[in-house]
Amino acid sequence: MATIKDVANKANLSVATVSRYLNNHPYISEEKKKRIKAAMKELDYTPSSIATQLRSKKGTMIGILVSRITNPFFSYLVDAIEKEAKKNHYNVLIMQTYDDKKAEINTLELLKQHVIAGLIMCSVEGDPQMIASYQEFGPIVLCNERVSGADIPTVVTDQKKAVYNAISYLATKGYQKIAYCTGGTLTSEGHGRNRTEGFEQAVLEKNLTVRKNWIFRQVHTSQDGMKVADDLLQLPKVERPEAIFTNSDEVAMGIMEQMLQKGFQLPHDLAIIGFDNQPSTSLLRVPLTTIAQPVAALGMESTKLLLAKIENNSYEVDQAQLKLTLVKRKSA
Amino acid sequence: MATIKDVANKANLSVATVSRYLNNHPYISEEKKKRIKAAMKELDYTPSSIATQLRSKKGTMIGILVSRITNPFFSYLVDAIEKEAKKNHYNVLIMQTYDDKKAEINTLELLKQHVIAGLIMCSVEGDPQMIASYQEFGPIVLCNERVSGADIPTVVTDQKKAVYNAISYLATKGYQKIAYCTGGTLTSEGHGRNRTEGFEQAVLEKNLTVRKNWIFRQVHTSQDGMKVADDLLQLPKVERPEAIFTNSDEVAMGIMEQMLQKGFQLPHDLAIIGFDNQPSTSLLRVPLTTIAQPVAALGMESTKLLLAKIENNSYEVDQAQLKLTLVKRKSA
DNA sequence: GTGAAAGCGCTAACAT
DNA sequence: ATGTTAGCGCTTTCAC
Numbered sequence: 001m002a003t004i005k006d007v008a009n010k011a012n013l014s015v016a017t018v019s020r021y022l023n024n025h026p027y028i029s030e031e032k033k034k035r036i037k038a039a040m041k042e043l044d045y046t047p048s049s050i051a052t053q054l055r056s057k058k059g060t061m062i063g064i065l066v067s068r069i070t071n072p073f074f075s076y077l078v079d080a081i082e083k084e085a086k087k088n089h090y091n092v093l094i095m096q097t098y099d100d101k102k103a104e105i106n107t108l109e110l111l112k113q114h115v116i117a118g119l120i121m122c123s124v125e126g127d128p129q130m131i132a133s134y135q136e137f138g139p140i141v142l143c144n145e146r147v148s149g150a151d152i153p154t155v156v157t158d159q160k161k162a163v164y165n166a167i168s169y170l171a172t173k174g175y176q177k178i179a180y181c182t183g184g185t186l187t188s189e190g191h192g193r194n195r196t197e198g199f200e201q202a203v204l205e206k207n208l209t210v211r212k213n214w215i216f217r218q219v220h221t222s223q224d225g226m227k228v229a230d231d232l233l234q235l236p237k238v239e240r241p242e243a244i245f246t247n248s249d250e251v252a253m254g255i256m257e258q259m260l261q262k263g264f265q266l267p268h269d270l271a272i273i274g275f276d277n278q279p280s281t282s283l284l285r286v287p288l289t290t291i292a293q294p295v296a297a298l299g300m301e302s303t304k305l306l307l308a309k310i311e312n313n314s315y316e317v318d319q320a321q322l323k324l325t326l327v328k329r330k331s332a
Numbered sequence: 333m334a335t336i337k338d339v340a341n342k343a344n345l346s347v348a349t350v351s352r353y354l355n356n357h358p359y360i361s362e363e364k365k366k367r368i369k370a371a372m373k374e375l376d377y378t379p380s381s382i383a384t385q386l387r388s389k390k391g392t393m394i395g396i397l398v399s400r401i402t403n404p405f406f407s408y409l410v411d412a413i414e415k416e417a418k419k420n421h422y423n424v425l426i427m428q429t430y431d432d433k434k435a436e437i438n439t440l441e442l443l444k445q446h447v448i449a450g451l452i453m454c455s456v457e458g459d460p461q462m463i464a465s466y467q468e469f470g471p472i473v474l475c476n477e478r479v480s481g482a483d484i485p486t487v488v489t490d491q492k493k494a495v496y497n498a499i500s501y502l503a504t505k506g507y508q509k510i511a512y513c514t515g516g517t518l519t520s521e522g523h524g525r526n527r528t529e530g531f532e533q534a535v536l537e538k539n540l541t542v543r544k545n546w547i548f549r550q551v552h553t554s555q556d557g558m559k560v561a562d563d564l565l566q567l568p569k570v571e572r573p574e575a576i577f578t579n580s581d582e583v584a585m586g587i588m589e590q591m592l593q594k595g596f597q598l599p600h601d602l603a604i605i606g607f608d609n610q611p612s613t614s615l616l617r618v619p620l621t622t623i624a625q626p627v628a629a630l631g632m633e634s635t636k637l638l639l640a641k642i643e644n645n646s647y648e649v650d651q652a653q654l655k656l657t658l659v660k661r662k663s664a
Numbered sequence: 665g666t667g668a669a670a671g672c673g674c675t676a677a678c679a680t
Numbered sequence: 681a682t683g684t685t686a687g688c689g690c691t692t693t694c695a696c
Binding site: 354 | 674
């Protein structure tokens with residue numbers, strides 16, 4: 001591999017001049033520019049990003065942390081982030097936590113190790129304080145996650161309002177008995193909590209009925225959804241809800257599959273609302289009513305914010321882009 | 333940020349000893365190990381990955397190139413690769429081409445710039461020779477892609493056989509008139525070509541009927557699929573095929589959606605076979621018969637092969653893991 | 665405008 | 681077993 005030194009030799013110039021050329025410094029005579037360009041072409045020279053970073057202390061890579069990339073919400077997020085990052089000449093390092101705190105810490109350590117110049121966290125497991133402390137090593141932006149008790153820049157939507165609207169919609173449609181699924185524990189932080197607040201508010205205002213055994217916690221996968229359906233069907237007919245709000249399309253699809261399997265009619269026997277508007281939810285046997293998140297905007301705004309921080313600029317997140325919408329289809 | 337020098341000073345040792353400790357060299361007295369460990373903890377020291385890489389010439393990051401991460405096939409691939417890479421203490425840089433040659437070259441350049449130590453290409457656009465030439469800067473592995481005219485390590489499945497089996501299955505079921513979708517141009521290289529060979533072989537052997545206007549090229553999205561359905565429905569009833577083989581579930585879903593929309597019965601009016609076995613294809617209004625690819629194994633084997641090359645070991649790909657299977661459901 | 669030279673943080677001979 | 685030293689490829693004063 002050719003180095004800057006080789007280029008300098010071939011062009012009969014000092015490495016300093018070549019370096020200046022590389023960084024388009026002003027005041028290099030046109031004639032030498034040509035010589036440098038020629039030498040570079042001839043040697044097929046490319047600067048070593050590693051060396052540049054060591055010397056200049058400027059990274060060229062940002063990290064993105066998700067729980068699992070196979071979740072379409074996250075893959076669309078990564079897509080948006082990668083596009084915006086590339087546009088600004090940053091590369092993207094991807095890390096998955098699989099809900100494991102250790103993996104999250106490993107990712108934060110990459111900041112300390114100068115592997116990444118900044119980090120977008122689309123998933124948060126650990127203690128906010130501890131996460132915040134890593135900002136010493138590079139900017140961190142929380143994307144679609146919020147924490148309390150620590151000061152970390154955040155890009156979020158109003159999930160409380162969205163769920164409130166969804167539940168109100170159910171009420172309008174005449175559904176009175178509502179079941180609820182959450183990925184969290186119901187009391188924990190994060191968007192789980194926000195959604196639950198929206199749910200509770202709607203239940204109160206619209207005078208809806210909820211029972212303890214209509215509340216499901218820690219459900220994430222379609223497997224979990226099928227389990228939820230089973231649990232519901234265990235109940236005597238009169239004690240079953242008329243509708244269920246789920247925290248993800250996957251869960252909704254699991255419930256739906258199980259119900260249809262057992263011969264029930266949807267939404268007649270159970271109305272279902274999903275969350276995410278994943279591709280193909282429109283193609284299900286019973287097209288799914290679901291809440292669409294502004295994924296592309298979330299990714300884009302997060303990236304813009306992070307890059308601004310890396311480059312010591314300020315950036316105001318455009319909240320207008322960050323609206324959730326209820327996509328009304330057959331299932332509710 | 334503390335450096336190795338700071339640690340050495342604090343521990344009253346030379347940087348060399350500390351460096352040895354970092355690389356668990358043999359023969360360091362236990363007593364000094366303690367001192368070093370203590371100093372590191374006190375200073376909250378983490379080695380700079382950048383400096384290590386510059387000096388040791390050993391990268392710690394591999395690149396993975398896909399056309400679009402939002403395609404579930406690729407996100408599952410990335411998932412598998414990330415897991416296997418992490419297990420071996422490599423990080424994963426992700427790049428999307430969006431079918432753009434330029435983006436592919438940019439990715440290859442990362443190899444030259446020492447940003448990545450190796451590259452897994454799950455998508456190939458450019459000239460094989462040109463791609464192969466980048467192997468000078470680091471190993472490249474083709475995952476689920478094959479090229480001719482250049483020598484690049486490859487991890488692939490037998491797509492020809494899988495398609496042959498799928499078409500034969502259609503024949504067995506009594507379908508005689510078969511339409512065909514490909515993402516390529518029909519004559520181009522890659523798995524498109526292999527699948528087409530399987531298709532052609534089955535058509536010949538089983539004496540099936542194919543017409544020119546039942547062949548669709550360059551179809552990729554569900555949008556394209558809907559267009560295919562429209563084209564088919566333009567045809568007089570007697571000139572329509574009884575079944576269609578598609579190159580992806582997305583295309584299959586597009587066709588399905590459009591057909592159902594227009595009031596047709598599936599598979600009665602048209603049998604459909606997809607490709608990929610994407611999650612949720614089992615949950616469609618008409619559950620999709622499709623070919624499942626061994627995604628996890630593809631990712632894992634590719635990664636093992638690449639890492640072996642990076643570390644100058646040899647690795648024999650386990651072909652037994654790389655079998656395609658026809659998942660039989662309702663649509664065909 | 666251009667060059668000489670000092671390092672960025674680390675590793676790896678070569679000594680001892 | 682441990683220290684000394686010379687760089688890895690690049691950027692950036694400081695001279696001229």
